[in-house]
Amino acid sequence: MERELALELVRVTELAALAAAPWMGRGDKNSADGAATEAMRRMFDTVSIRGTVVIGEGEMDEAPMLYIGEEVGSTQGPAVDVAVDPLEGTEIVARGLNNAMSVLAVAPSGQLLHAPDMYMEKLAVGPALAGKLSLLDPIRTTVEKAALALSKPISELTVTILDRSRHAELVRDLRETGVRIKLLSDGDVAGAMAPAFPEAGIDLYVGSGGAPEGVLAAAALKCLGGEIQGRLMPEDEAQRERCVAMGIADPRELLTMDAMIGDGDVIFSATGITPGEFLGGVRYLPDQRAETQSVVMRAKTRTIRYIRSLHYLPNKPLVQKR
Numbered sequence: 001m002e003r004e005l006a007l008e009l010v011r012v013t014e015l016a017a018l019a020a021a022p023w024m025g026r027g028d029k030n031s032a033d034g035a036a037t038e039a040m041r042r043m044f045d046t047v048s049i050r051g052t053v054v055i056g057e058g059e060m061d062e063a064p065m066l067y068i069g070e071e072v073g074s075t076q077g078p079a080v081d082v083a084v085d086p087l088e089g090t091e092i093v094a095r096g097l098n099n100a101m102s103v104l105a106v107a108p109s110g111q112l113l114h115a116p117d118m119y120m121e122k123l124a125v126g127p128a129l130a131g132k133l134s135l136l137d138p139i140r141t142t143v144e145k146a147a148l149a150l151s152k153p154i155s156e157l158t159v160t161i162l163d164r165s166r167h168a169e170l171v172r173d174l175r176e177t178g179v180r181i182k183l184l185s186d187g188d189v190a191g192a193m194a195p196a197f198p199e200a201g202i203d204l205y206v207g208s209g210g211a212p213e214g215v216l217a218a219a220a221l222k223c224l225g226g227e228i229q230g231r232l233m234p235e236d237e238a239q240r241e242r243c244v245a246m247g248i249a250d251p252r253e254l255l256t257m258d259a260m261i262g263d264g265d266v267i268f269s270a271t272g273i274t275p276g277e278f279l280g281g282v283r284y285l286p287d288q289r290a291e292t293q294s295v296v297m298r299a300k301t302r303t304i305r306y307i308r309s310l311h312y313l314p315n316k317p318l319v320q321k322r
Helices: 003-025 029-044 090-095 139-150 165-177 188-198 211-225 237-245 255-260
Strands: 050-055 081-086 101-108 121-125 159-160 180-184 206-211 227-232 267-272 283-285 289-298 303-312
Touching: 003 029, 003 081, 003 090, 003 101, 003 267, 003 289, 003 303, 029 081, 029 090, 029 101, 050 211, 081 188, 081 211, 090 303, 101 188, 101 211, 121 188, 121 211, 139 165, 159 165, 165 180, 165 206, 188 211, 188 255, 206 211, 211 227, 211 255, 211 267, 211 289, 227 289, 255 283
Parallel strands: 050 081, 159 180, 159 206
Antiparallel strands: 081 101, 101 267, 121 206, 121 227, 267 289, 283 289, 289 303
């Protein structure tokens, strides 16, 4: 993939974020998601790729999708796999909370896992813990290994996890170890990325979330030098059969980074919609302008670019202030 593609892709997440931002705090997550999806789809038309969506919006959200198998891009340029979440954190935007983003990842064709839309058990860490922990270990063992590797007491570790009833036992076990816990209302991709950003103050991300979001997080963490491990959680025979149909012979096998995103190049782009630990949200300015903050990264070079952009909204017909 050409390095110039990274800057083309950030324009895609920027427009999706600008389209979703007017719905912040309005309690209508589907309209916010629909606006972001349509903006992302239209902006993809300007990008010089022959892309196929292999990770689209989760069906769990019952919201508009960039559907799996959809062709995106200008039809000129390299053939690539595309993973997208135009609005990562639909409920966050609807409620006016922090850490909503627009995200995408692109890799050479055939490289990204076609993750089925179901839950995935996850363990995500930053560079200091990459290669040193295992999702297969009990959580107490994981915490002890992390504290030893980071040379600090368990009481100074911070673990983040989605605030869900399914995590009640895991949260109880974590509290018994003495770690600090940060509960997230939503934001699965941002949560998994957080340990790779020192300013976030997070050491581990654990628990279960969407499998498609796991692949997006894997793309980001590869660029950042971090690591995520996953294991699918099919809930019935139909979901197990779906895994097999998508090429995953053993749905409960441990999925490494290479299994999720391959060992080649990956480009990841994210633009903040609402403020978060490592990206600011869309900010409206005088004279019909808006500011966005984005990060775009490439695994091959491990280059991380933070981009602050000022947009003149009348020149963006897909963005409407509500």
